[in-house]
Amino acid sequence: MKVTIKDIARLANVSVATVSKVINKKDKDISDSTRQKVLEIAKNENYIPNLMARSLVTKKTNTIGLIIPDISNPFFPELARGAEDKANELGYNMIICNTDNDIKKEKKYIKMLAEKMIDGVILTASLKASAEEDVATNCSFPIVLVDRDVNSPYVKGKLIVNDFRGSYLATKYLIEKNHRKILFIGGPKIIKNTSNRFNGYVQALKENALELNDSYADFGEYNSEFGYKSISSYLEKKVPFTAVVCGNDLIAIGVIKRLKEQGVKVPEGVAVLGFDDIYLARYVEPSLSTVALPSYAMGVAASELLIRALENKNNCNENYEIREMNTVLKIRESSW
Amino acid sequence: MKVTIKDIARLANVSVATVSKVINKKDKDISDSTRQKVLEIAKNENYIPNLMARSLVTKKTNTIGLIIPDISNPFFPELARGAEDKANELGYNMIICNTDNDIKKEKKYIKMLAEKMIDGVILTASLKASAEEDVATNCSFPIVLVDRDVNSPYVKGKLIVNDFRGSYLATKYLIEKNHRKILFIGGPKIIKNTSNRFNGYVQALKENALELNDSYADFGEYNSEFGYKSISSYLEKKVPFTAVVCGNDLIAIGVIKRLKEQGVKVPEGVAVLGFDDIYLARYVEPSLSTVALPSYAMGVAASELLIRALENKNNCNENYEIREMNTVLKIRESSW
DNA sequence: TTGAAAGCGCTAACAT
DNA sequence: ATGTTAGCGCTTTCAA
Numbered sequence: 166m167k168v169t170i171k172d173i174a175r176l177a178n179v180s181v182a183t184v185s186k187v188i189n190k191k192d193k194d195i196s197d198s199t200r201q202k203v204l205e206i207a208k209n210e211n212y213i214p215n216l217m218a219r220s221l222v223t224k225k226t227n228t229i230g231l232i233i234p235d236i237s238n239p240f241f242p243e244l245a246r247g248a249e250d251k252a253n254e255l256g257y258n259m260i261i262c263n264t265d266n267d268i269k270k271e272k273k274y275i276k277m278l279a280e281k282m283i284d285g286v287i288l289t290a291s292l293k294a295s296a297e298e299d300v301a302t303n304c305s306f307p308i309v310l311v312d313r314d315v316n317s318p319y320v321k322g323k324l325i326v327n328d329f330r331g332s333y334l335a336t337k338y339l340i341e342k343n344h345r346k347i348l349f350i351g352g353p354k355i356i357k358n359t360s361n362r363f364n365g366y367v368q369a370l371k372e373n374a375l376e377l378n379d380s381y382a383d384f385g386e387y388n389s390e391f392g393y394k395s396i397s398s399y400l401e402k403k404v405p406f407t408a409v410v411c412g413n414d415l416i417a418i419g420v421i422k423r424l425k426e427q428g429v430k431v432p433e434g435v436a437v438l439g440f441d442d443i444y445l446a447r448y449v450e451p452s453l454s455t456v457a458l459p460s461y462a463m464g465v466a467a468s469e470l471l472i473r474a475l476e477n478k479n480n481c482n483e484n485y486e487i488r489e490m491n492t493v494l495k496i497r498e499s500s501w
Numbered sequence: 502m503k504v505t506i507k508d509i510a511r512l513a514n515v516s517v518a519t520v521s522k523v524i525n526k527k528d529k530d531i532s533d534s535t536r537q538k539v540l541e542i543a544k545n546e547n548y549i550p551n552l553m554a555r556s557l558v559t560k561k562t563n564t565i566g567l568i569i570p571d572i573s574n575p576f577f578p579e580l581a582r583g584a585e586d587k588a589n590e591l592g593y594n595m596i597i598c599n600t601d602n603d604i605k606k607e608k609k610y611i612k613m614l615a616e617k618m619i620d621g622v623i624l625t626a627s628l629k630a631s632a633e634e635d636v637a638t639n640c641s642f643p644i645v646l647v648d649r650d651v652n653s654p655y656v657k658g659k660l661i662v663n664d665f666r667g668s669y670l671a672t673k674y675l676i677e678k679n680h681r682k683i684l685f686i687g688g689p690k691i692i693k694n695t696s697n698r699f700n701g702y703v704q705a706l707k708e709n710a711l712e713l714n715d716s717y718a719d720f721g722e723y724n725s726e727f728g729y730k731s732i733s734s735y736l737e738k739k740v741p742f743t744a745v746v747c748g749n750d751l752i753a754i755g756v757i758k759r760l761k762e763q764g765v766k767v768p769e770g771v772a773v774l775g776f777d778d779i780y781l782a783r784y785v786e787p788s789l790s791t792v793a794l795p796s797y798a799m800g801v802a803a804s805e806l807l808i809r810a811l812e813n814k815n816n817c818n819e820n821y822e823i824r825e826m827n828t829v830l831k832i833r834e835s836s837w
Numbered sequence: 838t839t840g841a842a843a844g845c846g847c848t849a850a851c852a853t
Numbered sequence: 854a855t856g857t858t859a860g861c862g863c864t865t866t867c868a869a
Contacts, residue, residue: 521848
């Protein structure tokens, strides 16, 4: 049988109220001797407060949720870690929810989190039909958005990734290196960051008066299989190109794989750029030139934003903080 | 203000008990009409049951914990996904805890999980000083072990990975391919699976009467940096070798990276074997020959074992199930 | 400086 | 078929 606050009270010959005060360090007006006694007994009895009972009265769980679309994309574990480390540091726990880019799952998780009475949630970009019918609209707890747009009074902060600028700079870099036929292979079209990344690419082409050919862009999944498949079909169709801007590193890795199989050298034959800068980007062969996102720092910032909002009593609704995370172009061996 | 069971009861002109029964589908003896009425009102009012209140009385949270040592090692997200999918399917939620191989963090998490009154925990291999002082000894809820040993009456199941056999077979394969000077570069020595994997390697050497040279084995971290560093020092010392058995895929990727920088071809100059078969193993260049672990299936099995134990009323203590997960040697391009 | 008591939202005997 | 009621373990006001 678990030992409760009652047991401690009985053993210490004090009331449960006193024990509660000591446990919660609200002990300004508790005598030193009682405090000591209670603390000692609590330790001896291996007392563990029941957080559910506590939350039931305080209406605070000190737990936040993190909703991510794809935990097998290395970008997200890194973000999760940053978020968790910061949350822990600030006295919060975190529940990670992986939606597999599935709206149904996302809905389910949001419901689950609501039932668990979490204090708030960090919502990262995910597939979605339209901003209006975003499931997040149904949240009734504070939200911090990462690379995503939701209209709701519950939104307390927003992390913006300058995806546009990232791929714009990346593409511009390729153009400066004299590439003229540049493919774009991105993730799912309905994800916002996909279109942002695509638009940056388009902008760079336009500025340099380069032909903007529809057949030069392909959209699919943010994984290596898709990169492999997509580039295969360009190869088959004998589309001429000398560089590929990829929606993320996983796609880039798939592209490089296929290119090599075809006997095309990277970067000599074709330059390939990734996006994200996952852990393995510098270890693959050739190491990946990529638009780096500060994944860990993003997680940290998201937690910070959310928890600060949670602890801010004067809940000024309309004025939430927007923080922009900048991308950095890292040139390694897969491009020149 | 959140709507509670009381509100629903009031609106439906019934007692809270009736509402509770309907909500929990314990409605054998509730009239169809009341059931309908209650359900409808609950939906209209957007009623969300407060799980904490429920758990407080049922002593069941329907939540399990998953403790993993390193979420940036792609093996673990895959396992986590399997565990979570299965848990969800069986009506459970899962909280992922990442310990960074840090005993202190592990302790903290176990305490946190206890406070949150989780129903049970899946504990995966981690650094540890000795079996006896394993933090898990302090758990007071059902445990399922993955690749780890703990002595506790709370252990309700165990997943064993045949690490030994995996690296034994891998090494044997290399020997059959006429490799004679084979290095072993493993993870931290105090992790059990490290020594298991090492022992398999040793066994294969012995059986083939090959020299077992201490300086042929190195132990460090399960990441690419370590692989890179370790092989560098072998290269510097001009130790002769034609093959490397690595403790995991990340190490192998670091090793290959360094080898190529040195102008050593893989597999022509040196064959490299990994362990785990992470998602990117088949996408790196050359694709990685590796001892595959069924990461997703392991997660599924762990959840299954744990939840079955949780739901098994006649809690026969001493007789828990042990399930062995087998490894499969996958030969790709990094070896021959 | 301490304690009594109400109540958080819910479930489960037990009545009716 | 439905309702009454006693808690689950805790915090918090208010009184002593």
